Amino acid sequence: MSAISVLLVDNNPLLAQLLMRFFYLDGRVRVTTVNSTEEDPLTAAGLLAPDGVLLDLTGMGEGSFSFLRALRALLPNCLIVALDDTTDQREAVIAAGANSLMLKTDVNLNFMVNVHNWLKRHKRSAGTLRPLPNTFLRAPQSN
Numbered sequence: 001m002s003a004i005s006v007l008l009v010d011n012n013p014l015l016a017q018l019l020m021r022f023f024y025l026d027g028r029v030r031v032t033t034v035n036s037t038e039e040d041p042l043t044a045a046g047l048l049a050p051d052g053v054l055l056d057l058t059g060m061g062e063g064s065f066s067f068l069r070a071l072r073a074l075l076p077n078c079l080i081v082a083l084d085d086t087t088d089q090r091e092a093v094i095a096a097g098a099n100s101l102m103l104k105t106d107v108n109l110n111f112m113v114n115v116h117n118w119l120k121r122h123k124r125s126a127g128t129l130r131p132l133p134n135t136f137l138r139a140p141q142s143n
Helices: 013-024 042-047 062-072 090-096 109-126
Strands: 003-011 027-036 052-056 079-084 102-103
Touching: 003 013, 003 042, 003 109, 013 027, 013 109, 027 042, 042 062, 052 062, 052 109, 062 079, 062 090, 079 109, 090 102
Parallel strands: 003 027, 003 052, 052 079, 079 102
Antiparallel strands: none
């Protein structure tokens, strides 16, 4: 099976480190992080064409719904999981294009295993992955 790519749009390096360490164990998953205050996540998503996107909605405000709609239009077959501090707007987030809305406190080993399994199943049926450009890859940050 070819490599699986996951795009993490988050301004917190701790979540990026957690995901990178978990997916590193598989060896076929490449996690790319984008800081939404410093970089354009839509451009990165267009260049990378990831199999999955984990998107932290905290701090995005009302712009998160338009971003989700644009992301879904750009990547119609991609798994998009939105992460937030509350699930109050679950229906609106799903309607905007996310497959799921999760509490950030629920991002644990079980969640990552479920995402990983979904991506592997989707990858088998989707064919091969386009090569990833190295310009957007970032190593985990240390504390």
